[in-house]
Amino acid sequence: MAAKVKTPVSMIDPSQLLRPEPSFNDKPLEAFRDYSIDDNDPIKERVRRTYYTMHTNVTVDLVKQKREKWLKFNHFKSTIKDALIKLNELVDESDPDTDLPNIVHAFQTAERIRQDHPDDDWFHLTGLIHDLGKVMAFYGEPQWCVVGDTFPVGCKWADSIVYGQESFKDNPDTYNPKYNSKYGMYDPHCGLDNLLISWSHDEYLYQFLLHNKSKLPEKALYMIRYHSLYPWHAGGDYRHLTNEKDEQILKWVLEFNKYDLYTKSEKMPDIEALWPYYESLIEKYIPGVCEW
Template structure:
């Protein structure tokens, strides 16, 4: 059964928005969390090798870690409210994103379009549900932020982490936080910081970037299930979903989100290949899939 989309107009911040009230795809899979099969012959040790990463990757993370402060994250969220940068459909957004090279990625120089299609195709190959395939297709579209109000790449790409409390030693290049002023703030550098124990990740600020931006764009403009939105929002949150950081901030709802992100991660990470995909050949299938979960035009 396909999802249905009903557009309901509402007024906010002196502009008309479309809140897409959706019946979530009733074929929500029972198998989204089964072990991946596509990566059985892939050497996983070759991925995320930050110690041997090119200098530009290390320079990127130094800047990101020094500039992602509570002050910045509070301000950027305030500025986002009611701000529409563009109106376009998902496939057009993919084409726009294709001109960006991600300076934080140590694994590949492939185009963004190729990465999105490779991720989605790996998920499809393993017989995962349509909603998870489309999550693979769109998960990095938040990088469009680079073309809008970003100050560079440091506030768009890269691993994410919690701001407002002690920076975890599970974050890559943790020593570079010495240049972040929050490291010297008695409150922001304490274990819980501005948060309460087990407050839930919905109530913390993650470093601003494409994950958080896309989550806020799509949560009211798609029929993706909660697991799909979690995959989008937390897929770059490696200190949490890979290394077990921030358990002291998690609540019970976050346990299911964690399982969803961990189920998605192999497809995002290990599908990267220098073998190109044929976007023109795949477009009809994915445009049909897009129409099941998104309106024709998205407000970005």
């Protein structure tokens, strides 16, 4: 029987810096985002396998291909509510904190935001839909290209990326001199908006909201776009590529992420009772049938 392996220092999750007061959740805070390797734990092994596959396959070329494929928004048409209901069938293979359907996490996040920010209805809706880009998994995309933490491609991999440099040993960009230096294909302080980020539900949903002319405020869009970019907002990496605008974006993302991270629990929200309120927000900010 394989023994539990001690987590290397390079794999300690930087999101510890974001942890709120213990009263935020009844689950011990140190139990969140545990990426230690344990061959006897099927969830940890599932998570590790998802990330290693991601880090092997996500290259500059692949990200460009996925953007070309998905940003035509010609795959299906659906209301926001119907797309959210599909998340009932999705368990995120990269998430070590829960094996509940993603729609449960959506309502947990939204309701905790609503509790702390009762007057910011746009923020409530942002919490509800922030993972909605994961619907790509129902249309031919493997989860490793949909879920999980994101990172820039086209420059040196940051040490704070989950599972560290070892997980990129079979990625061809690791050995490409155009992409494996500190700045890679970028200019100093070019800004997050000019970086090519690993393809995931974040960028897809951000672009979807622009395409479908969402009425959500700019800060909501950036919360969605960068909420999984942990090496930047939690690990402190890539500051040589960010600019002054990104410092403002960082404040928004950090405020959002404490709700995204620490609301996962076994407590099930009464989704049916909550739908009327959130349907009113969908109608206000992203009404009708959308192009996906």
